[in-house]
Amino acid sequence: MPGCGGAPDDELLGENTFRWTGDTPMERMIYTIRHSQHHIAEINEELTRQGLPPGDWH
Numbered sequence: 001m002p003g004c005g006g007a008p009d010d011e012l013l014g015e016n017t018f019r020w021t022g023d024t025p026m027e028r029m030i031y032t033i034r035h036s037q038h039h040i041a042e043i044n045e046e047l048t049r050q051g052l053p054p055g056d057w058h
Contacts, residue, residue, distance in 0.1 A: 013025060021031040044054035 021028045047054050
């Protein structure tokens, strides 16, 4: 699958033991992106709470 960091197809299409992440590789990638965004927001919230500027994440 192009654009997936060179991961072999068997890793991308193999059994998904984390059912809540989705049934297809694309669903799992979207889940991972959204989950990362959630944690980045938590980090920014804590930085702001500590009086620090939030991260420049782009």
